[in-house]
Amino acid sequence: MTEHTRANSDWYPALTLARSHWKIEPPTDALKDKVILVTGAGDGIGRAAAKTFAHFGANVILLGKTREKLEAVFDDISANTSTSPVIVPADLRFLSDDNAMALADSIQDAFGHLDGLLHNASALGLMLPLAHYPKSAWDEVFDINVTSTVLLTRHMLPLLDLSSAASVVFTSSSVGRKGRAYWGAYAASKFAVEGIMQTLADETETANRIKVNSLNPGGTRTPMRAMAYPAEDPGTLPTPEERMDIYMYLFSALGRSHHGEALDARDWTPSPN
Ligand SMILES: NC(=O)c1ccc[n+]([C@@H]2O[C@H](COP(=O)([O-])OP(=O)(O)OC[C@H]3O[C@@H](n4cnc5c(N)ncnc54)[C@H](OP(=O)(O)O)[C@@H]3O)[C@@H](O)[C@H]2O)c1
Structure with a gap:
C-alpha cells in the first residue's frame, strides 16, 4: 500500500469491483499529487471520478451544487486517503x-497550479420538441x-x-454528436461543448502542455440517466x-497521446505507451 492510500483497498468497494472490467491497470500512484477540479462532484459520474482520482493520489477540488453531497464525498475521501480534497459549493x-x-x-493559493479539469456537471433540461x-x-x-464551462476554462x-x-476533459453525450428528437437544449449544448473542445484543442496544440478532449461516458447508472429514461432498469447499466x-x-500519463479527440467510454482502445 502506498502512502497516499493509507486506508485498506476496500474503502471504495464499487471501484474494487469495477476494476476487473477496466481496459487499463493504472499504477497506484498514477495521479499522486496531481490537482484535479471536478465539476458535478457530488453525485453520479463526477462523484465516482473524484473518489477514483483521490484513490490514485490526486488532490481533488469538488465543485457542485448541493453542499451536503460534496461534504459526503469530502468526508469519504478525507477518511480513507491521505489526499487533500477541497469543496466548492457553487451553482x-x-x-x-x-x-x-x-x-x-x-x-x-492552495496548490499553486492545476493538472486536470473535468467538466462533468450538466443539466438535462426538458424533453420536448424544439x-x-x-x-x-x-x-x-x-x-x-x-x-x-467556457468561463471556468478561461480562468483555469x-x-x-x-x-x-x-x-x-469536456463531457459530451451521444446526442451531442448526432441530434435526436426531444433532446432539445441538452443535445444542442453538447454539440456546443464539442465545438469548445475543438477550438481549445487547436489553441493549445502548439504549446503541447495541455491535452484537451471530449468524452461521451455512454449510458451509465446515475440520477441523470434515471431522469432521462425512467422506465429503464438501472441494473442493466454499467456503474460510474x-x-x-x-x-x-485521460488524466494520467497513460493517455497523453490524445488531443482534440471526441472519445467514447464504451468504445475506446488505450494507446500503447
Ligand atoms: N449518465 C449517463 O448515462 C450519461 C450519458 C451521457 C452523458 N452523460 C454526461 O455525464 C455527465 C455526468 O452525468 P451524470 O449522469 O453523472 O449526472 P447526474 O447524476 O445528474 O450528476 C450531475 C452532477 O452535476 C451537478 N450539477 C448539475 N447542475 C449543476 C449546477 N447548476 N451547478 C453545479 N453543479 C451542478 C449535480 O449536482 P447536484 O447533485 O448537487 O444537483 C450532480 O452532482 C453529464 O455531463 C452528462 O451530460 C451522462
Missing part, C-alpha cells in the same frame, strides 16, 4: 467572471452546460499552464466506476 448557472477568478485565486422548448429552460441549460487556463502535464478506466487514462 454553475450563476457562475460569474468574478466567482471563477476567485476560485482560480484560491486554487493558486417547437415547444421554452426560452427560460433553454437559457438555463446553456448557462450550466456551455457558458459556465493560467493554472493549467503551470502544470507539466495538464488535461482538460466501470466507466472510470478512460477517465484515469
Whole structure:
C-alpha cells in the first residue's frame, strides 16, 4: 500500500469491483499529487471520478451544487486517503467572471497550479420538441452546460499552464454528436461543448502542455440517466466506476497521446505507451 492510500483497498468497494472490467491497470500512484477540479462532484459520474482520482493520489477540488453531497464525498475521501480534497459549493448557472477568478485565486493559493479539469456537471433540461422548448429552460441549460464551462476554462487556463502535464476533459453525450428528437437544449449544448473542445484543442496544440478532449461516458447508472429514461432498469447499466478506466487514462500519463479527440467510454482502445 502506498502512502497516499493509507486506508485498506476496500474503502471504495464499487471501484474494487469495477476494476476487473477496466481496459487499463493504472499504477497506484498514477495521479499522486496531481490537482484535479471536478465539476458535478457530488453525485453520479463526477462523484465516482473524484473518489477514483483521490484513490490514485490526486488532490481533488469538488465543485457542485448541493453542499451536503460534496461534504459526503469530502468526508469519504478525507477518511480513507491521505489526499487533500477541497469543496466548492457553487451553482454553475450563476457562475460569474468574478466567482471563477476567485476560485482560480484560491486554487493558486492552495496548490499553486492545476493538472486536470473535468467538466462533468450538466443539466438535462426538458424533453420536448424544439417547437415547444421554452426560452427560460433553454437559457438555463446553456448557462450550466456551455457558458459556465467556457468561463471556468478561461480562468483555469493560467493554472493549467503551470502544470507539466495538464488535461482538460469536456463531457459530451451521444446526442451531442448526432441530434435526436426531444433532446432539445441538452443535445444542442453538447454539440456546443464539442465545438469548445475543438477550438481549445487547436489553441493549445502548439504549446503541447495541455491535452484537451471530449468524452461521451455512454449510458451509465446515475440520477441523470434515471431522469432521462425512467422506465429503464438501472441494473442493466454499467456503474460510474466501470466507466472510470478512460477517465484515469485521460488524466494520467497513460493517455497523453490524445488531443482534440471526441472519445467514447464504451468504445475506446488505450494507446500503447
Ligand atoms: N449518465 C449517463 O448515462 C450519461 C450519458 C451521457 C452523458 N452523460 C454526461 O455525464 C455527465 C455526468 O452525468 P451524470 O449522469 O453523472 O449526472 P447526474 O447524476 O445528474 O450528476 C450531475 C452532477 O452535476 C451537478 N450539477 C448539475 N447542475 C449543476 C449546477 N447548476 N451547478 C453545479 N453543479 C451542478 C449535480 O449536482 P447536484 O447533485 O448537487 O444537483 C450532480 O452532482 C453529464 O455531463 C452528462 O451530460 C451522462
